Amino acid sequence: MRSRLERYQEFLEQEYHAGFTKFDEYDISGISSDLLKRLKNGHFTRVVFSGMGCSAIVSDVIKVFFDAIRSELEVYVFNDYDFEYLVPRAVIEDERTLIILSSYSGYSNEPVHAFHALRPLHDRVLLLTSGGRLGELGEEHGVSIARWTLSKPDREYPLFHVGQYFSILMDMFLQLGLLDKDYGPEVRALAEHLRSDFTPELRALAADAAARSENANVIMLGSPKWHESLLKLAKMHFNEIAMVPATRNFFHEFCHSEVATLTDPERRHSVLVFADPEEDDYTRAKRRNLVALLTAPIPQNAKVTVTEIELDQPTFLRQYFTALEFVQYLTLDLGRARETKSRNLISEAAGNPWYHGSTIAAEKEGS
Template identity: 25%
Template sequence: MANVDKENMISVLDNFWKQCEDAQRLGKNIVVGLPINGIVLCGMGGSAFAGAILHSYLDFSVPFEVCRSYFLPKWVDHNTLVIVASYSGNTEEPLAAFKEARAKKAKIVGIAKGGKLEEMCIQAKAPFIKVPSGLQPRDAMGYLTLPLINVLQNSRIIKDKTGEIEDAIGALKKSHHENAKDIAAKLKGKIPVIYSSQKLECIARIWKCKINENAKTTAFFNVFSELNHNEIESYINPAKNLFVIIIEDKNDFDRIKKRMAIMKKLVQDSGIPVLYIKLSGDSLLARILSSVLLGSYVGYYLALENGADPTEVEILENFKKQLGTPIN
């Protein structure tokens, strides 16, 4: 295991609860002035996970959008909160969005380990949350998510979530090793397809990305009930090496749960194996973070099954070199 896991990702996953414990202390000094007519979180890859999690977890009274693009939504103006998230601080798409947000005089908050984003925030006199370095962006979910909850609380955009954060940290101490090993063994040589409700799209999306980046293999995701209006037909003639994972939350809408149950049988009848996971736990944040942590472990153990270093992202880095530095 040590020969494959060269950068000791297993330690990062085992200590995710400690990351969250540390992260909950960040961002407590930042207050964004009201009024706010909408919130946009700009980020890519693992840095956008924070936006996906916040979108699933929180009930906002204003529009909330995750922007995985160079360009902001057209509706952004001077009363919009634009959160620019880039773990490295150098991701070109959110940096481009930062410039547009500044031109529109939006209310900007940056979060990164440093880099150009920190410099731009200092220049613009925008609040900046500096998080610890030394992680892959996809493994920094705690550092990129919990400080933003603090900012939103401080700014009276959401209610206080301190108790739910503490509950989530406690839930993250539970071991996922054996369950993840078992799931990874089932997924070896398969193409995972992960389904969740639209409400909890963040879970299906993060599972898919963790399998892609950690295990270096193909995976896809979709959400109920959209997939019942198109993708369902693919099971008439499915690829033979699919493996479907359906993730149900205890608070999913009843009609969504019924769709999931019917879909499970339909997929199994087509000859494709299905793993049905039911999330439990007191708080929604605990269920979300525990589930994405399990997905991280699954990606990790599937990497070991594939003989791949779970941390290395060679193709991604080579692609960025070929792309070159953007012209300002």
């Protein structure tokens, strides 16, 4: 199998932009007529997503997008199956709440546990999967299924395809009546917009930030708008592809606590600040103050670097996916600097052999 960094580079250069145009690689024929009727009649006012890893992150992107467009549809996301501690009971028990259990492989254990825990609510549960055990359970119990049918999936690293997942869900939600406006043209236009939005200057900034992040603790800061979606996904890229530690925090919270760790650090720290043009005057002034404090030419700052990424593109989607492209190229450069060989820790720690390199290799040999 080719190395993850080789596949990652090929994905960035050939597939990232194109993925936004592959919006039709899904199948909703497995949704029951009763659930489909309620969906299209506007019965549901809330959607609760449950999933792990990349199967959950696209749900976070959907949530922040719906917030950005001021959609009346409420979206909640929880990354576990012990949902009583993560989502208000009233939300789960509300008959107008649609519950989507998401697992691309269908073999993640947590969505399967959630499936059983939510058995009394199966008439308003939708499974989002490519098959696996979750798909089998759906068929066995007559629970509605929407299937991913990606034509060129990277089996080991589905986080490559978040842009395509988002494009698919925008089309799927329109077809199901969960959106009252077609955002498909705007999403598909990202394939061209990103070619100009991700400028040579941003590419150079990513390379510079990667060089300054070698052997450093990567700290990402942003407003709530970006923390739960962009920074969460960025952390996954740093962890899974570059295989480096990274943390994320709300900008204001960081300034009230964690910033103390940068007083006079013994190891290197690389601070990535994602700056939103919609920030209020107080936040902008506070950000300028923090950057000045951490970049002042004093001995205590010798092992601290700061990179500001301006999210100044004209729309939320162009901001989000341009920033993601910046993160991905930074990740590629940082991963090349380390060349850490995967131990398949995610598959083994999660108890999901479907993603394991040996499983994939064995299936290829047998095909």
